[in-house]
Amino acid sequence: MIGEKMIDKIKKFLTDTLYLKDIKCIFCNCELDKPSKYCVCDNCLKSLPYITGKVCAKCGEPIKSMATHCMRCKNHVERGFDFARARFLYDDKISKAIKDFKYYGKKYLGEYLSAFLYDLYVLEKIDAAVIIPAPISANSLKARGFNQTEILCKCFADAGLNVNTKCVIKRLETQNQASLNYKDRQTNLAGAFKVVGKSAVKNKRCLIVDDIFTTGATASEIGAVLKKAGATKVSVLTLCHELPDNVKN
Numbered sequence: 644m645i646g647e648k649m650i651d652k653i654k655k656f657l658t659d660t661l662y663l664k665d666i667k668c669i670f671c672n673c674e675l676d677k678p679s680k681y682c683v684c685d686n687c688l689k690s691l692p693y694i695t696g697k698v699c700a701k702c703g704e705p706i707k708s709m710a711t712h713c714m715r716c717k718n719h720v721e722r723g724f725d726f727a728r729a730r731f732l733y734d735d736k737i738s739k740a741i742k743d744f745k746y747y748g749k750k751y752l753g754e755y756l757s758a759f760l761y762d763l764y765v766l767e768k769i770d771a772a773v774i775i776p777a778p779i780s781a782n783s784l785k786a787r788g789f790n791q792t793e794i795l796c797k798c799f800a801d802a803g804l805n806v807n808t809k810c811v812i813k814r815l816e817t818q819n820q821a822s823l824n825y826k827d828r829q830t831n832l833a834g835a836f837k838v839v840g841k842s843a844v845k846n847k848r849c850l851i852v853d854d855i856f857t858t859g860a861t862a863s864e865i866g867a868v869l870k871k872a873g874a875t876k877v878s879v880l881t882l883c884h885e886l887p888d889n890v891k892n
């Protein structure tokens with residue numbers, strides 16, 4: 644007979660070293676006592692930084708005033724998209740999950756994060772004919788081994804929606820947006836994206852899926868090339884929205 648302690652030890656060994664999927668909360672790493680479609684414990688599920696209050700009608704940035712638009716959308720900052728929304732505010736918990744997913748080999752996390760994005764798609768009643776994971780460059784793909792935004796589209800594909808990973812490419816290597824200031828972020832991506840499958844987007848409502856919305860520069864550049872190729876509407880869904888420094892509390 645194997646004692647209970649031994650079973651616990653074996654279980655711990657397995658969960659710690661082999662396959663963490665479906666066993667531990669993707670945010671706090673506690674063991675889950677029941678299955679969850681997000682693989683998140685009840686405590687985290689309650690305390691995640693959901694965006695629930697008033698937001699900019701265009702870009703989805705939380706706003707506290709009576710205004711309908713944030714300062715940047717109000718000032719007509721270049722916006723190649725029509726509508727953007729995010730599930731969460733960018734905080735330490737979300738940041739860690741995204742980093743683990745993108746940079747530390749925990750590719751499976753993306754499948755659960757995808758469930759949050761798909762729920763937002765349903766909640767916002769976005770009816771897109773084409774779902775486009777934001778493309779990454781050939782070098783980034785080679786280095787990482789996968790495009791994180793394609794994995795974030797898993798639940799969209801599972802729901803039978805038209806996910807197109809080929810119609811837009813990132814043809815230029817650019818500096819990492821996170822390393823740049825606001826002004827440089829706007830010019831860094833100029834000409835970086837190209838629509839290579841015009842018939843896939845022409846006269847269609849398109850949805851771009853990405854992980855983080857910061858200044859909106861990436862969404863704007865991709866949105867602009869989609870519009871140029873004939874897309875009728877471009878919506879954007881991201882897992883989180885990072886507030887600009889001047890809006891943070």
Ligand SMILES: [Zn+2]
Pocket residue numbers: 668669670671672673683684685686687688
């Ligand atoms: Zn948790």
Ligand SMILES: [Zn+2]
Pocket residue numbers: 699700701702703704712713714715716717
């Ligand atoms: Zn806005």
